[in-house]
Amino acid sequence: MHVYEEIKVMTKLKSIRVAGWKSIKDSEKIELGALxxxxxxxxxxxxxxxxxxxxxxxMISGRLQEFxxxxxxxxxxxxxxxxxxxxxxANLELETETGTAGYYMTLVHAAVDTLIFRGEGVDVxxxxxxxxxxxVDTLIFKGEAVDSREDPGWLDELGGMxxxxxxxxxxxxxxxxxxxxxxxxxxxLDSCRVYHFHDTSSSSHIRQPSYVNNDRFxxxxxxxxxxxxxxxxxxxxxxYSRIVTTVRQIAPFFGDFELEPMPRNPxxxxxxxxEKGIDQIFGPHQLSDGTLRAMALTALLLQPxxxxxxxxxxxxxxxxxxxxxxxVLASLVMKAxxxxxxxxxxxxxxxxxxxxxxxxxxxxxxxxxxxxxxxFRPLPTAHLDQWLEDYTLSEAWEKNVFGGGPH
Numbered sequence: 001m002h003v004y005e006e007i008k009v010m011t012k013l014k015s016i017r018v019a020g021w022k023s024i025k026d027s028e029k030i031e032l033g034a035l036x037x038x039x040x041x042x043x044x045x046x047x048x049x050x051x052x053x054x055x056x057x058x059m060i061s062g063r064l065q066e067f068x069x070x071x072x073x074x075x076x077x078x079x080x081x082x083x084x085x086x087x088x089x090a091n092l093e094l095e096t097e098t099g100t101a102g103y104y105m106t107l108v109h110a111a112v113d114t115l116i117f118r119g120e121g122v123d124v125x126x127x128x129x130x131x132x133x134x135x136v137d138t139l140i141f142k143g144e145a146v147d148s149r150e151d152p153g154w155l156d157e158l159g160g161m162x163x164x165x166x167x168x169x170x171x172x173x174x175x176x177x178x179x180x181x182x183x184x185x186x187x188x189l190d191s192c193r194v195y196h197f198h199d200t201s202s203s204s205h206i207r208q209p210s211y212v213n214n215d216r217f218x219x220x221x222x223x224x225x226x227x228x229x230x231x232x233x234x235x236x237x238x239x240y241s242r243i244v245t246t247v248r249q250i251a252p253f254f255g256d257f258e259l260e261p262m263p264r265n266p267x268x269x270x271x272x273x274x275e276k277g278i279d280q281i282f283g284p285h286q287l288s289d290g291t292l293r294a295m296a297l298t299a300l301l302l303q304p305x306x307x308x309x310x311x312x313x314x315x316x317x318x319x320x321x322x323x324x325x326x327x328v329l330a331s332l333v334m335k336a337x338x339x340x341x342x343x344x345x346x347x348x349x350x351x352x353x354x355x356x357x358x359x360x361x362x363x364x365x366x367x368x369x370x371x372x373x374x375x376f377r378p379l380p381t382a383h384l385d386q387w388l389e390d391y392t393l394s395e396a397w398e399k400n401v402f403g404g405g406p407h
Contacts, residue, residue, distance in 0.1 A: 011188050012341050013311055014100065015093040020085040021055075022048040022077055023365070025373040029091075030361065034337040037355055038345045038376075039397065040363030040404045045374025046345035049363075050315045052090075053194050053343070054220075059169050060189040065114055073113035080371060082109035087118065096184055103185045105169075117166045122174070122181040191310035197222050197296045198319060200289040206296065207284040209268035212261050217307065222296035226271040226284075229299060230259040236304050243302050246332070250294045250325040252276070271295075290320035294329075301332040308340045318348035330354030349394030357381055357393060362404040 012034075019026040023045040038046045051071075058067035071077055079085040087108045094101040102123045107115040171189070174182035195218075200206060205223025214224045215231040232240040248254050255276040262268045271284040284292065297317060318326055326348060333342055334355075344351065352360065360379040365372050380402050387396045397404060 011094055011096050011101075011184050011310065013092060013188060014095040015091075017091040018049070018052055018088075019090070020079045020088040021052050021090075022079065023372065023374045024048055024052075025079050025085070025368075025371075027374070027376045030376050031378070032341065032343070033359060034341055035333065035355065035359045036341070036343045036361060037352065037359050038343065038361045038363055039347065039352060041365065042347070044363040044365045044404070045376075046363050047315055048374065049376070050194055050196075050313055050343075050345050053192055053311070053313045056189050057192045057194065060171060060186060060192075062168050062172070064168050068114055074109050074115045075113055077115075078109060079373070084371075088115060092185070094184060094188060101181045101184050103171075103181075114167075117169070120170060122171070122179065122185055188310050192313070193217065193220065193309040193311070194313040194315070195220050195222075195296075195300060196315045197293045198316070200292045200320075202285060206271070206292060209262060209265070209270045212267055212269040217309065218296070218300050218303070222292075222300075225296055225299060226257075226259060226269045228303070229257055229271075230269055232299075232303070233257070233259060239302060239304050243298050246298045246302060246328065247295055248276075249328055250298070250322070251291050254291075288320075290322065290325070293320050294325050297329055298332065301329075301336045305339045308336065311341045311343070312336065313343040313345075315345045316347065317344060318346055318351055323350050326350040327354065349392075349397065352394045352397060353392050357384060357388075360393075362402055364403045 013032050015029050015031050017027055017029045018024050023043075027049070038049065040046050055064070055067060055077075058064060068074060068077065075081045078088060087106055089106050090104070092103040094103070102121070104119075104121040106118045106120075108118045110116045171182050171186050175186040197206070199221060205219070205221050206225055208223070210224045210227050212227050212230065215227045218224065218228050229240065229243065232243065244254075244256055253275050255274040255278070258272040258274055258281045259269060260272075262270060271287075272281050273284075273287070274281055287295075297314075300312070300314075317329060321329065327350070330351060333344070336342055346352070357379045358381070362377050362379055364375045364377075366375045384396065384402065387401055391399070396402065
């Protein structure tokens with residue numbers, strides 16, 4: 001059995017509940033730990049939950065409306081559209097050094113097929129989070145329901161609550177006005193990163209030159225991988241050496257990266273590399289898709305502890321990886337969870353077998369009348385131990401012992 005140490009960060013996401021987002025009618029409360037592995041068949045809803053974390057990060061950056069526009073509009077993200085689901089609701093429970101902080105939001109369908117805030121709330125609790133408010137105008141303050149329509153001056157009176165009707169989050173403004181809970185929420189959501197290294201085509205960002213100074217954090221698609229590695233080599237030599245050594249484990253032919261600003265355009269840098277024992281320099285277009293993804297994952301998980309996002313979400317990390325590389329990836333994930341939270345959405349039996357049942361969340365697509373919705377539940381361990389005496393966890397999964405499959 002693996003040992004998952006307590007995360008050595010000030011704040012972590014303790015639970016999340018989402019209602020009205022894509023295939024998720026109501027996720028119910030999903031408890032989260034240092035490592036969380038979401039498994040399920042195609043179309044079950046794993047990627048939809050991943051995309052909600054992306055929404056949170058875009059929202060805190062002031063790009064909610066832009067994100068919705070590029071996602072196909074509100075009709076595309078609300079559960080079966082605005083007529084069936086007029087509001088998107090979410091509750092986040094954060095564990096901090098001083099207690100439990102809560103963040104709540106209700107977004108409603110508005111003109112031009114977009115979403116606006118009917119209300120937001122932040123608070124600190126000593127007990128469990130309240131359930132989502134009954135109506136779209138209902139918020140929670142100090143554990144009690146508040147109707148925003150009854151008191152238009154409630155922003156000043158309550159402090160921790162935010163006025164309704166705005167298009168972008170007010171968390172940032174509240175944080176600047178020294179709302180301590182808002183500061184905590186902003187810090188976590190701003191450091192929530194969703195990664196999907198799926199696009200490794202010839203025109204993908206990761207295979208193109210990147211701006212050499214774009215090295216603050218690894219981009220979601222790995223487009224600035226060369227700039228990040230260049231920074232590590234120049235200022236974090238130990239980290240860089242670990243990345244190179246790990247890439248060699250996955251790709252034995254790999255010698256080292258050849259990272260220098262481009263002579264004809266010193267503002268850009270390309271992901272050049274050398275093969276072991278050969279002086280010839282190769283470019284990123286001469287790397288296989290799987291090797292390129294492995295490089296990005298390795299750099300992401302082995303970057304300096306101070307550079308790690310508070311919450312890393314990776315969608316289908318197994319894509320294009322050899323089974324041995326998946327084993328290496330699993331070990332990197334476990335190391336990273338000592339310093340941050342990690343969420344994996346996967347269909348890989350090899351990834352499932354690399355971790356303990358206690359970190360697994362099963363996602364099923366359930367038929368409810370004429371509609372389908374995603375269901376999230378912890379792995380049912382009550383009768384699983386007996387199965388695991390004779391089968392691996394992935395074999396039990398394939399036999400549909402605990403769901404999460406196409407059956």
